[in-house]
Amino acid sequence: MAIQSIRLFGDPVLRTPAAPVVDFDKELRKLVKDLTDTMMDAPGAGLAAPQIGVGLRVFTYYVDDQLGHLINPDLDLSSDVDEEGEEGCLSFPGLSFPTPRAVRAVAKGFNMHGEPVVLEGTDLMARCFQHETDHLDGILFIDRMDPKQRKLAMKAVREAEWSGLSAPVIKTSPHPTGGKAL
Numbered sequence: 001m002a003i004q005s006i007r008l009f010g011d012p013v014l015r016t017p018a019a020p021v022v023d024f025d026k027e028l029r030k031l032v033k034d035l036t037d038t039m040m041d042a043p044g045a046g047l048a049a050p051q052i053g054v055g056l057r058v059f060t061y062y063v064d065d066q067l068g069h070l071i072n073p074d075l076d077l078s079s080d081v082d083e084e085g086e087e088g089c090l091s092f093p094g095l096s097f098p099t100p101r102a103v104r105a106v107a108k109g110f111n112m113h114g115e116p117v118v119l120e121g122t123d124l125m126a127r128c129f130q131h132e133t134d135h136l137d138g139i140l141f142i143d144r145m146d147p148k149q150r151k152l153a154m155k156a157v158r159e160a161e162w163s164g165l166s167a168p169v170i171k172t173s174p175h176p177t178g179g180k181a182l
């Protein structure tokens with residue numbers, strides 16, 4: 001197990017677009033393992049490399065008992081949108097908010113061996129692909145909310161116990177969250 005500390009909102013790495021993976025090497029396989037271990041430990045439904053401080057286009061997911069990863073993702077989204085689905089983020093511990101997302105997504109990319117893969121998801125899986133790919137572009141779920149919802153979310157962020165912590169937080173016992181954290 002190689003559990004890494006999860007960067008919290010306010011850390012500049014979460015606002016930095018990640019670079020495409022070029023070398024599908026041992027280091028990349030270690031990154032996928034670290035992401036997987038850290039996501040499962042949190043626990044979360046998804047985790048993107050910038051959330052553990054690595055600026056590469058890699059994410060992992062664990063949705064509907066399906067565990068996987070995707071590298072250099074490229075998304076095709078349905079035009080129908082779920083406006084009300086609750087969404088959380090491991091970089092915003094304990095918080096979840098309604099966040100509009102396309103209902104279906106096709107995610108093209110590569111596995112850690114450099115083989116092309118195509119993943120299809122609906123509902124939570126589609127939501128996860130969109131949330132994690134956004135992380136790779138430095139976009140956070142608060143950016144996807146309508147202005148009124150974003151205002152409520154930012155108020156909750158300011159009031160959160162972890163808000164304003166610049167150093168990595170030492171993990172204590174996990175506590176349940178309202179929505180699925182990604």
Ligand SMILES: [Zn+2]
Pocket residue numbers: 088089090091131135182
């Ligand atoms: Zn997130």
